Amino acid sequence: MSAVNETLIRDVVAEVLGRLGHTSAPNPSARSSPAPVKKEDCGCGSNGHVSGGSIGQSKYGVFPDANEACAAAHAGFLQLKKQGMAARAKVVEIIKAMCEANANEWGRIELEETKIGRLDHKIEKLKIIKLVPGVEWIRPDGRSGDHGIMLEEYTPFGVVAAITPSTHSVPTLSGNIVNIVAAGNAVVFNAHPAAAKCAAMAVREYNKAIQRETGIENLVTIVEQPTLDSFKAICQHEAVRLLCVTGGPAVVKAAMQTGKRAICAGPGNPPVLVDNTASMKRAARAIIQGAAYDNNLLCIGEKEVFALDSIADELMTEMEKAGAVRLNASQLDRLTREAFAFKEGQGAGCPEPLVNRALIGKDASVLAKVAGANVGEKTELLFAETEKDDVFVKEEQMMPFIPIVRVRSVEEGIEAAKAAEHNYRHTSIIHSHDVEHMTAMARALDTTLFVKNGPCMAGLGLGGEGYLSYSIATPTGEGVTNPKTFTRVRRCVMVDNLRIY
Helix, strand or coil: CCCCCHHHHHHHHHHHHHCCCCCCCCCCCCCCCCCCCCCCCCCCCCCCCCCCCCCCCCECCEECCHHHHHHHHHHHHHHHHHHCHHHHHHHHHHHHHHHHHHHHHHHHHHHHHHCCCCHHHHHHHHHHHHHCCCHHHCCCEEEEECCEEEEEEEEECCEEEEEECCCCHHHHHHHHHHHHHHCCCEEEEEECHHHHHHHHHHHHHHHHHHHHHHCCCCCEEEECCCCHHHHHHHHHCCCEEEEEEECCHHHHHHHHCCCCCEEEECCCCCEEEECCCCCHHHHHHHHHHHHHHHHHCCCCCCCEEEEEHHHHHHHHHHHHHCCCEECCHHHHHHHHHHHEECCCCCHHHCCCCEECHHHCCCCHHHHHHHHCCCCCCCCCCEEEEECCCCHHHHCCCCCCEEEEEEECCHHHHHHHHHHHHCCCCCEEEEECCCHHHHHHHHHHHCCCEEEECCCHHHHHCCCCCCCCCCCEECCCCCEECCHHHHEEEEEEEEECCCCCC
């Protein structure tokens, strides 16, 4: 396995610890060499696992040391393997039930730690974990022919390492557990430092319940104080055979260069196109619902709107009727100066503006105050008319503000949307009743999620058809992750026999 690129790792630290204002990392929590895992057959043919050694003591899956967390997860995997599919189903049932039962308390705990987003949506994101698919997705495929039979099964990797964000810490962790364990794996987490406490709390409670109900220990593990060293140690550990990373460009790039297979959920800057065939009232409500959700922390959330000039005024009027507040030019200018930092002497022309972390995920009323506007505390979304090269259009700013850009034609709107999306191929949205317009945008942007006439959440089964996952693997191409994402496909063939006809 190639070593993790040190420069990339340091970029990860700058991104992870700096995004929400953290300027220093906790003391390193990883040792210089991986803790050995127990010698026992895990289906890998003894390729990649050392023998002997012991696993450090934990408090229900929460470890101070990254390598011990990986070794313990491997031991948990071996226990799960012995108990089979019934144990997987039981664990999935436990996670979903605990998310529902603890949604109010855990949502509050996460909001108090991260200080971003909205409590009602933190709670809802936990309650909807029930929509994440489980063991029902793990079904073998068979074929029978003149030369016998063939069976393909979806089998586990063993230990999956998962990197989770601060924007949806416990929901992402919980959804990952459902997918990964349903596939037959154990999982070790390295959470975002800004949400490490709530993540460790959830892991501890999950392990208590799993051990009580199944007898399996440390099926889910986590590093209590995640750091650069813990990230590196997890990526390098022999027991870890697959990575699942949910984060920004730096951490995704680092994961993809570890020498191990990585499933990466990267950034997005989803554009919306509204044409003259759409229902303006419906489009306005959908834009507000999606862009305001958890104060626009969703990677799939509407970030900028391109509206045909002929209907732009009507759309903005409907948005005001639906409760959004329009900022004037001077208010937009004040908000821009506070929301972004620019290189000295370059002003708004800076090619790489820095988002003010103090405003990420804050309420619309907080942004309005910064902009010099007075709005009600219950205001969900601010908007303003901008040019297509405005910094709010180009940057994924994760605030309950959305720019509206006039375009002269659908073709111009699609071109502008493609530029704003930065070729992430993540999410795009259109409001239209013209199938040709929908088709043209779908082909041009080539995004993993493409939502028509609804809010962004409809792309994940919330108001639209489909299933839920908080890890959408766009850079590596797996798309909306599910249990099959975390499996190996193995084929068994019987030649000229067992075919009954």
